[in-house]
Structure formats: structure tokens, C-alpha cells
Amino acid sequence: MKPDGKVVLLGDMNVGKTSLLHRYMERRFQDTISTVGGAFYLKQWGPYNISIWDTAGREQFHGLGSMYCRGAAAVILTYDVNNLQSLIELEDRFLALTDTASTDCIFAIVGNKVDLTNEYALLLETEEENRPEKPVTGCISTKVQKQVHLDDAVALYKKILKYKMLDEKDVPAAEKMCFETSAKTGYKVDYLFETIFDMVVPIILRQQAEGPLQTVEITNYKSAKRTKSGCCA
């Protein structure tokens, strides 16, 4: 079975791409090992099958990135809110990989590991209804000042629009496409993926109306046979 649409997670090593996807699909957080190559999950969304690709952030796998992005309907650019360099890398190293994505690809910018910051308690209070499954306890002494603020992500989003020569009027607003998450606690993880899936549906419809040419995916012919997740290291 061929997926109807494709979502790709990109970002530096250690920012938590695998953990985010794992949290969303498996509903838990556990130790990860640094990703080699790439792997994907299939998510049923209404009548559609969406493949969500987890990529390797390590430099030596960089060349694979544009292959994974081929025909993508959405790209989730992920950084670590406690690591400014990881945001800079998105612009310097990862943005160009999205040249192979679908022409109407949507972009989300995600700052992960927000649970480690001293702002997290406040975020929880103001987002009462989005509380994680389990309240976070302890570790207060290890909380740190956030290094990257939402404004920085919004600024990057605007740079992406420039790079893609898109008009702000024609795309979702920056504020809507910049997220802060915690794969560890689950904070905003469902919200992130489900917002993206909803936005991907019209792109799938458009891709299907235009025929398969634009979305041919060499990468998953073999592994797509598997129902849950595959690996093509």
C-alpha cells in the first residue's frame, strides 16, 4: 500500500525527533538511540494513510535528507529550546533539504524539550486543558532558562517564506506554525501532529487530483508493505 501523503521530521541530532514520533505513535517516552538513516510510521487519518518519516540528524546522514523530503506535504523542522545552535542549524543545514518537497508543502517549526525549562510550570498553568497525561514531578532544581524563544522560531518561519518565495498571506500564520513541545511529558505533542495532519489533507487531495507523478517515492516501495513502521538504513 502506498501512503497518500508524507510528513517528514528534520532537525539536528539529539533534539528529540524520534522521541516526539514515538510519544505520538506509541504513547510513551523511552530511551532512544541516535537514528541511523531513517524510518517511518504510518498513521491513518480519516480515509488517508500518512507516512511520517523520522530522519537522522547526524551530519554523516545529511545527504539522505532531501531524498526523504521528496514529495513531502509537510516538513516539521525540530530544534531543542535549550540549544540555540539547533535552531541555527535548521536554517543553515536543513532548510535546503526541503527543496524536493511538494510545491505546496507546509512547514512547522517545533521547539522540543520545553519540560526542562523554568517556564514549563507556567505553560502548564496557562494551558490547563492541554495538561500532559502525567503531571511532572521533581527536577525543579535542574530547570534552566530557555535559550530559544518562540519569537526566534517565528523569525525563522518568516525566513523560510522568503527562501520559498511565498507570501505571508498565502500560508498559515507563523504563530500557528511554531510549536513548543515535550516528548517527555507529552505536552502539545498530539496537538502538533494533529494540526499538521489536518493541514495535509487538502495537499493530499491536490496531489491526488494532479496524479501520482509528483509524489512518486522511491524510498518506501519496499518498506511500505509493512503495516506499522519500517526502516531503510
Ligand SMILES: Nc1nc2c(ncn2[C@@H]2O[C@H](COP(=O)(O)OP(=O)(O)OP(=O)(O)O)[C@@H](O)[C@H]2O)c(=O)[nH]1
Ligand atoms: N527532557 C527531555 N528530553 C528529551 C525530550 N525529547 C527527547 N529527549 C531526550 O533527548 C535525547 C535525544 O532524543 P532523540 O529522540 O533520540 O533525538 P533525535 O532528534 O531523534 O536524534 P537523532 O536521531 O540523532 O537525530 C534522548 O536522550 C531523549 O531521551 C524531551 O521532550 N524532554
Ligand SMILES: [Mg+2]
Ligand atoms: Mg532520532
